[in-house]
Amino acid sequence: MVLQLVMAPNWCGCGVASANSTKISTNAFKMSSNRFSFSKPYPRRAYRVTAYYGLTTPPYELDALEPYMSKRTVEIHWGKHHNEHVEKLNKHLKTSAFYGHTLEEMVKATYNNGSPLVEFNDASLVWSHDFFWESMQPNGGSLPRGGVLDQIEKDFGTFTNFKDEFTFAALSLFGPGWVWLYLKKNGRKLAVAPTQNAISPLVWGDIPIIGLDMWEHAYYLDYKDDRSAYVNNFLDHLVSWHSVMVRMMRAEAFVNLGEPKIPVA
Amino acid sequence: MALRSVVSRKTLAPALRHYRSLTTFTLPDLPYDYGALEPAISGEIMRLHHQKHHQTYVTNYNKALEQLDAAVSKGDVRGVVQLQSALKFNGGGHVNHSIFWQNLKPVSEGGGEPPHGALGWAIDKDFGSLEALVKKINSEGAALQGSGWVWLALDNEQKILKVETTPNQDPLVTKGTSLVPLLGIDVWEHAYYLQYKNVRPDYLTNIWKVINWKYASEVYEKESA
Numbered sequence: 204m205v206l207q208l209v210m211a212p213n214w215c216g217c218g219v220a221s222a223n224s225t226k227i228s229t230n231a232f233k234m235s236s237n238r239f240s241f242s243k244p245y246p247r248r249a250y251r252v253t254a255y256y257g258l259t260t261p262p263y264e265l266d267a268l269e270p271y272m273s274k275r276t277v278e279i280h281w282g283k284h285h286n287e288h289v290e291k292l293n294k295h296l297k298t299s300a301f302y303g304h305t306l307e308e309m310v311k312a313t314y315n316n317g318s319p320l321v322e323f324n325d326a327s328l329v330w331s332h333d334f335f336w337e338s339m340q341p342n343g344g345s346l347p348r349g350g351v352l353d354q355i356e357k358d359f360g361t362f363t364n365f366k367d368e369f370t371f372a373a374l375s376l377f378g379p380g381w382v383w384l385y386l387k388k389n390g391r392k393l394a395v396a397p398t399q400n401a402i403s404p405l406v407w408g409d410i411p412i413i414g415l416d417m418w419e420h421a422y423y424l425d426y427k428d429d430r431s432a433y434v435n436n437f438l439d440h441l442v443s444w445h446s447v448m449v450r451m452m453r454a455e456a457f458v459n460l461g462e463p464k465i466p467v468a
Numbered sequence: 469m470a471l472r473s474v475v476s477r478k479t480l481a482p483a484l485r486h487y488r489s490l491t492t493f494t495l496p497d498l499p500y501d502y503g504a505l506e507p508a509i510s511g512e513i514m515r516l517h518h519q520k521h522h523q524t525y526v527t528n529y530n531k532a533l534e535q536l537d538a539a540v541s542k543g544d545v546r547g548v549v550q551l552q553s554a555l556k557f558n559g560g561g562h563v564n565h566s567i568f569w570q571n572l573k574p575v576s577e578g579g580g581e582p583p584h585g586a587l588g589w590a591i592d593k594d595f596g597s598l599e600a601l602v603k604k605i606n607s608e609g610a611a612l613q614g615s616g617w618v619w620l621a622l623d624n625e626q627k628i629l630k631v632e633t634t635p636n637q638d639p640l641v642t643k644g645t646s647l648v649p650l651l652g653i654d655v656w657e658h659a660y661y662l663q664y665k666n667v668r669p670d671y672l673t674n675i676w677k678v679i680n681w682k683y684a685s686e687v688y689e690k691e692s693a
Binding site for chain 2: 283324377378379419420423424
């Protein structure tokens with residue numbers, strides 16, 4: 204959700220109070236002018252800056268995940284579902300008290316400890332879908348390396364165990380949801396958990412590392428009802444261990460995962 | 469058309485051994501061909517919906533029943549409680565879809581024909597008109613976040629018709645014990661995605677062409693007698 208700055212002054216006439224022609228575009232800082240009428244000969248402009256969320260593009264072409272996730276699926280999943288949540292979120296933000304929060308703050312705050320407020324669904328799904336696209340890459344999957352593999356083996360025993368747990372959690376969902384690899388702050392280890400509907404580890408304060416969308420729209424066009432093929436292909440061919448590494452590195456600023464291994468000469 | 473799960477215990481005479489017979493469930497046949505509801509609902513969706521999704525609910529419900537039976541006979545309270553979500557999900561899925569297949573009918577066999585008689589009058593009384601009811605069901609179905617069902621229900625206590633939604637596979641009875649399902653529309657994505665993609669409102673608009681009001685009328689007249 205990058206906020207892009209676009210300068211678009213909007214004014215008309217001279218010394219005439221005009222109605223704000225507020226055209227909200229979903230991809231811009233919008234500069235709108237409030238015109239006052241007064242006796243001074245030159246116009247003065249006051250700008251009120253409003254900012255809304257934009258639809259972030261996945262970090263690859265829409266067909267780059269073929270054949271494991273078709274271009275058609277990505278086009279509809281990103282261009283329609285994800286986009287719809289962005290637009291609905293922006294609609295809420297016009298009147299919401301949470302305007303100005305970062306998306307992560309908003310997800311946690313609007314979850315409201317289990318009695319979610321009206322903004323939660325869209326805010327959380329915008330965040331989760333951004334996270335999801337970035338959890339994948341073309342030619343992904345196979346094995347992680349180095350510190351990531353070490354941490355997974357430390358917390359799951361073997362890499363295969365991790366894959367099994369992840370798959371089991373994904374298939375255990377009753378109804379729409381997500382499955383996450385996340386870092387537990389308490390316990391300082393990686394764990395896997397399924398969540399329902401729009402919930403993510405953000406709501407309970409942990410750090411997501413991988414997110415996989417298990418709503419039917421994420422896989423139905425490509426896999427019909429065969430969820431295990433979808434999850435296996437995600438793990439074997441799509442998951443971006445590069446993203447995982449970057450996210451783990453960032454997480455280490457918040458969670459102490461142990462002494463670094465400094466080689467001794 | 470109510471489905472009841474029966475776990476019957478047959479005790480053999482002087483209570484030395486208890487034989488428990490477990491009723492298991494099977495996938496009901498569709499009363500029409502998979503392609504008979506086209507173009508409102510594609511044959512591919514009907515086939516997957518019936519042969520894969522509904523069958524999975526039946527299979528997993530039977531499995532959960534067996535596990536429940538074992539837990540009950542062992543006196544494993546934790547086990548019994550843990551099985552409740554699987555029972556509700558899969559049992560609900562079986563109940564809901566069994567009703568759903570009856571709620572649909574090919575156009576050639578009367579699908580889409582508006583309700584007459586008692587149900588028609590009740591709809592006019594409680595919603596103003598059939599159009600108003602359809603509009604309400606469509607808007608509630610479209611607004612449902614996630615997966616679930618939208619129902620036209622008869623409240624047997626208050627003697628009025630209501631529109632309700634239930635999440636996931638929760639059967640209508642979870643919204644009120646006096647509620648009787650007359651019509652249920654599945655708004656899980658698997659019910660429409662292959663044909664309508666993300667445009668759930670189009671699916672809801674089109675499904676009325678194959679809705680079996682005759683079945684709804686029969687249930688209504690039976691329950692309000």
